[in-house]
Amino acid sequence: MPPLEKLEPEFPIIDADFRRFCASLGIFSVEDFLVHDVSKVVALAESKATSKVLKEGIAQILSIIDGQHQPWLNGVDLLNNTTQNKHFLPTGCEGIDMLLGGGMREGQLTEIAGPSSSGKTQLCLYVASHVADKHMGGVLFLDTCNSFSPRRIACIVSQFSNSSIREVKELRLKRIMSGIFSQSIYDIFALLDVLHQLEFKLNHKVTSETANVCLLIIDSISSLITPILGGNSSQGRLMMVSAGYVLKKLANEHNLAVLVTNHMVGGEGGILKPALGESWKSIPHVRLLLSRDQGSRLCNISVLKHTSVASGRAAEFLITDGAA
Incomplete structure (x- = not known):
């Protein structure tokens, strides 16, 4: 999964303003969301004047993460x-x-x-x-x-x-x-x-x-x-x-x-x-x-x-x- 800046061409909502908000929280890539408490990120977004746009960007990131999930494998498949x-x-x-x-x-x-x-x-x-x-x-x-x-x-x-x-x-x-x-x-x-x-x-x-x-x-x-x-x-x-x-x-x-x-x-x-x-x-x-x-x-x-x-x-x- 790429850095956030690489996503803007495909997902315009992840623009420079959204990335600045993420950078203030130490988030620079999609992976960084995986080690953050998303509820706290959303709460901080709600305190901003552009909260609606920021929350749409967060939702987009979460959808990208969901799309990357691998299917469940049973023991036989894993072996x-x-x-x-x-x-x-x-x-x-x-x-x-x-x-x-x-x-x-x-x-x-x-x-x-x-x-x-x-x-x-x-x-x-x-x-x-x-x-x-x-x-x-x-x-x-x-x-x-x-x-x-x-x-x-x-x-x-x-x-x-x-x-x-x-x-x-x-x-x-x-x-x-x-x-x-x-x-x-x-x-x-x-x-x-x-x-x-x-x-x-x-x-x-x-x-x-x-x-x-x-x-x-x-x-x-x-x-x-x-x-x-x-x-x-x-x-x-x-x-x-x-x-x-x-x-x-x-x-x-x-x-x-x-x-x-x-x-x-x-x-x-x-x-x-x-x-x-x-x-x-x-x-x-x-x-x-x-x-x-x-x-x-x-x-x-x-x-x-x-x-x-x-x-x-x-x-x-x-x-x-x-x-x-």
């Missing part, structure tokens, strides 16, 4: 959808794939949290390379902190390439790189805009890069969200929840595996914990904690949250050189 459409997407890291029972699940949002220099970015680059190589599926890499590096991908590909023929290696690298699409984004507004554009492209199959996409990576989600949190305003938290909602919706409706990274912050007693707080904690289907000793290539990954794997289970794997 069939999972087994037929929500496949495992191996990461290429044997320890991780064994821990997760096969890899990342399509239709789910997976978070990798870890301190600085634990290897989050290098793992994302490795997973992107492996998926583009082995699964012939497109990878979308949203780069929030200049972490995407074609040179590092080339290094990764050379390390898991068995061929000694230079021409074959170069062709393989070209094929893998052609399947990875990267875009730099630096704030939450740009992220929401990119996600809504992606949703439109996936729904209408308008571009080749999204035709067979199976993996969306955001490195890192916390770099975009942390600046808007804090203070007494709830707007930042609402935008964070909206972003999480869109990511999960994209994953479920288009059978994508979504992978995001998150940094760590100090908790009670100085113990590190994933950033972004309790509101974000409930959003990922899977949360993994990545760690490694300084200077070591041996990484440890443990389950913080999973739909079918017990919390606390852990595995080790070796990461390639040049980890971030």
Whole structure:
């Protein structure tokens, strides 16, 4: 569901005046209505001179939301959808794939949290390379902190390439790189805009890069969200929840595996914990904690949250050189 400003051509009632009223309440998209008390929004509209027009706009938004509701599915339908459409997407890291029972699940949002220099970015680059190589599926890499590096991908590909023929290696690298699409984004507004554009492209199959996409990576989600949190305003938290909602919706409706990274912050007693707080904690289907000793290539990954794997289970794997 798009930002409100994108709706005006089709729904003139959602004009600049209506959007200013919504913005005063921290509402910038249709999703934002889902986390607001609609009765309070209507009550505030009634206190305005243009209450009739504002209430008509609210009614229009609610009708759009109603039109987006998915039909109820019974247990058999849900099981069939999972087994037929929500496949495992191996990461290429044997320890991780064994821990997760096969890899990342399509239709789910997976978070990798870890301190600085634990290897989050290098793992994302490795997973992107492996998926583009082995699964012939497109990878979308949203780069929030200049972490995407074609040179590092080339290094990764050379390390898991068995061929000694230079021409074959170069062709393989070209094929893998052609399947990875990267875009730099630096704030939450740009992220929401990119996600809504992606949703439109996936729904209408308008571009080749999204035709067979199976993996969306955001490195890192916390770099975009942390600046808007804090203070007494709830707007930042609402935008964070909206972003999480869109990511999960994209994953479920288009059978994508979504992978995001998150940094760590100090908790009670100085113990590190994933950033972004309790509101974000409930959003990922899977949360993994990545760690490694300084200077070591041996990484440890443990389950913080999973739909079918017990919390606390852990595995080790070796990461390639040049980890971030």
